[in-house]
Amino acid sequence: MLEVKNITVTFETDEGVFKAVDDVSLNINKNEIVGLVGESGCGKSVTALSILRLIPLPSGRIEKGEILFKGKDLLKLDAGEMRKIRGRAISMIFQEPASALSPLHRIGKQMVETILLHKDMTNKEAWNIAENWLKSVKIPDAGERMFDYPYQLSGGMQQRVMIAMALMLEPDLVIADEPTTALDVTIQAQVFELIREMRKSRTAVLLITHDMGVIWEMCDRVIVMYASRIVEEGSRSDIFSKPAHPYTIGLLKSIPKLSPELSGDAGRLRAIPGYVPSPYNYPSGCHFRDRCPDAFDRCKKEIPEFVDLGPGHRAACFLRTN
Ligand SMILES: Nc1ncnc2c1ncn2[C@@H]1O[C@H](COP(=O)(O)OP(=O)(O)O)[C@@H](O)[C@H]1O
Ligand code: SF4
Ligand SMILES: [Mg+2]
Numbered sequence: 001m002l003e004v005k006n007i008t009v010t011f012e013t014d015e016g017v018f019k020a021v022d023d024v025s026l027n028i029n030k031n032e033i034v035g036l037v038g039e040s041g042c043g044k045s046v047t048a049l050s051i052l053r054l055i056p057l058p059s060g061r062i063e064k065g066e067i068l069f070k071g072k073d074l075l076k077l078d079a080g081e082m083r084k085i086r087g088r089a090i091s092m093i094f095q096e097p098a099s100a101l102s103p104l105h106r107i108g109k110q111m112v113e114t115i116l117l118h119k120d121m122t123n124k125e126a127w128n129i130a131e132n133w134l135k136s137v138k139i140p141d142a143g144e145r146m147f148d149y150p151y152q153l154s155g156g157m158q159q160r161v162m163i164a165m166a167l168m169l170e171p172d173l174v175i176a177d178e179p180t181t182a183l184d185v186t187i188q189a190q191v192f193e194l195i196r197e198m199r200k201s202r203t204a205v206l207l208i209t210h211d212m213g214v215i216w217e218m219c220d221r222v223i224v225m226y227a228s229r230i231v232e233e234g235s236r237s238d239i240f241s242k243p244a245h246p247y248t249i250g251l252l253k254s255i256p257k258l259s260p261e262l263s264g265d266a267g268r269l270r271a272i273p274g275y276v277p278s279p280y281n282y283p284s285g286c287h288f289r290d291r292c293p294d295a296f297d298r299c300k301k302e303i304p305e306f307v308d309l310g311p312g313h314r315a316a317c318f319l320r321t322n
Helices: 044-051 079-085 107-118 123-136 155-167 185-200 212-218 236-241 246-253 264-271 297-301
Strands: 002-013 016-028 033-037 060-069 090-093 173-177 204-209 221-226 229-235 307-310 313-315
Touching: 002 044, 016 033, 016 044, 016 060, 016 229, 033 044, 033 185, 033 212, 044 060, 044 173, 044 204, 090 155, 107 123, 107 155, 123 155, 155 173, 155 185, 173 185, 185 204, 185 212, 204 212, 212 236, 221 236, 221 246, 229 236, 229 246, 236 246, 246 264
Parallel strands: 033 204, 033 221, 090 173, 173 204
Antiparallel strands: 002 016, 002 060, 221 229, 229 313, 307 313
């Protein structure tokens, strides 16, 4: 349904030009929950924003590649055609509800206007749809909450409103960028439940997270990204039972449940020593080489190509051969 082909995204800042996303290809099929995982700064959000053509201008630029959605290249659509896709066919849930909700308008009004923008129906019909979606994301007294402004709701409630708005037009694809990072554990579990329900309809989900525990709970397929590049991709069982890239192996060690002695941020740092390098200073060759326990001479000189390790399982590391 969605096929991202060889996308490269650059940013130009006062300090120079860098690649935030380097030659990334991925696809998402109907009814699938695909996880995109990697530490902060690896290019996950920029990948997501490029799918919806929301890369901030003028500093950001999609240098090359194609984004095929149901066979059409989204990069070739004009602004009007792209607006129809956004929200209707592909919608996005952000970490921060503030980026999706207008502080100036009552929740019901925002929802109804969005529905009417995309669907031919009466105000009353749109109002009922909006209210029902608020009920289905478990907002208590949904009818009354429709008259609230976003600031009158707690962070968790705002997050649910945003999720209702992302789902109410029944999109083909929902991109959820760290949708639960700011929420407490109970609400997190409820949001996951909602995302699983979406998939029961026909909606596909691209779930972005830095947390392998979330991937374990939620995803059918996993794409691992490190320092602007995809380094491994596979089914959930490929990634958890035969991870092939040293970075994936490091991320797995950071799951508190699998390594109880490592938990929280301190544990994560211990699981993979060092930090994601600044995009201005990515090392030559393999971007992971200065943190990789297995690096050797060749890793400095050449960029590893993908090696096929089985159906749908590939990794970019010189240690792997098929
Ligand atoms: N608007 C922007 N201007 C300049 N640099 C940006 C912008 N957005 C993201 N970046 C940089 O691009 C890289 C990838 O960022 P991002 O995709 O947000 O990472 P992730 O979502 O994996 O944490 C980072 O180095 C980040 O600082
Ligand atoms: S290519 Fe080399 S540095 Fe990169 S992950 Fe593999 S062994 Fe490590
Ligand atoms: Mg991000």
